[in-house]
Amino acid sequence: MALNSLERFVFEQSLRYPVLFRKLVRPQLYQRNHSDPELVHEAALKLLGDPVVIDTLNKHYSLLFKAPPELTIELAGRHIAPFGTAAGFDKNGDALEALSHVFGFQEPGTVVLYPRPGNPRPRVATDDAHEDLYNAQGFPSQGLDYFLANLTRYRNSTFRPRPSSIFVSICGLPPAEQHAVEFALKEMETLLTRIAPFADGFVWNPFSPNTAALSLLRKPEVFRETARLMWKHAEQKLRLVKMGPYEPDTAEATDSLKLVEAFLEGGGHGVVLVNTKAFPKDQVPVKTWGYPSAGRSGRFLKPYRLRAVRDIRQAFPQAVIIASGGISDGLDAYETFKAGATALEGYTPYTYHGYGLLAHIARGVAYHLQAEGYKNLEELQKQVRHGASLAAT
DSSP states (O other): OOOOHHHHHHHHHHHHOHHHIIIIIHHHHHHHTTTOHHHHHHHHHHHTTSHHHHHHHHHTIIIIISOOGGGOEEETTEEEOSEEEOTTTTTTSTTHHHHTTTOSEEOOOOBOSSOBOOSOSOOEEEETTTTEEEEOOOOOBOOHHHHHHHHHHHHHOSOOSSOOEEEEEEOOOOOSSTTHHHHHHHHHHHHHHHHGGGOSEEEEOOOOTTOGGGGGGOSHHHHHHHHHHHHHHOTTSEEEEEEOOOOTTSHHHHHHHHHHHHHHHTTOOEEEEOOOEEEEGGGSSOTTOOSSEEEEEEGGGHHHHHHHHHHHHHHOTTOEEEEOSOOOSHHHHHHHHHHTOSEEEESHHHHHHOTHHHHHHHHHHHHHHHHTTOSSHHHHHHHHHHHHHHHHO
């Protein structure tokens, strides 16, 4: 599907005015794709391969997406804008070039070793009133070979004026049988060795709420061993683990801190906070939902995200923390940086408001930095880390 001249004009204007995306572009995409959120997402990814769309995003880079100097941070050896895509946004690396004109970094994936269809459809639903998304996808993926072909094509492209940093989300999937952890680590080793030459870093994702076998991996000794494996095969790369949300002041929260501690002890650099949160079927706002539960993402994750960021920053002052979970405006983004985030990534908010949302978030962060007397974002982050270090001692 290619854009005609009128559609290109509307898309271009929606980059300037997110309300136009919310009120016009998004409803049209849903109408054309039988109101199926997953079909809409797939159609949007195909559009991102259209040279007209790529040219439009490139044209608006300096105006909308280029972060002001006071927001630039150093991460994984590069100075970048601290805004990226979350895992699931581009599972198979189909839109790396287009998204490089918008985001400072990308987290494609989650990539698994072999192609897998995931759960039968329908398996994605939206809650427009709350701007949330529910899914029970079950790790669908085109597999490593497909993803690697896309990644190498992007890396070898001569038309990459602003290449994003690429932090690939990966996971070895344990079978529900004896030696499952060893099996998953072996898959991880293959993923790491084959992707490492083309990636800037990795995010291990053992917390998908729709893949029960992953619970076998959520033990300190496995976190420690996985971090060691990542260090062995990606020594010069950023190494992170994605964590799930937790209820404060519970055993679940204590266990999460122990898992992070083990990962850092094994050689990891930090975390991505937070993944989707599992909800039972009776709390999914779809009468015909066919699964016993669903992972919910979106605005409701804000308190979980902020609490997790604060907890991890206080416990591990020097850790890299990429925050995710329904960040939809500049104030929320700024509060997340003040809580201790190194960078921010998103998925669900962009499906509701389009890429123009990023410019609004960046302007909001810059405004609040200036209002509170900070010269730049790195000054704020240095102060937060220093305060956490003092509290730790």
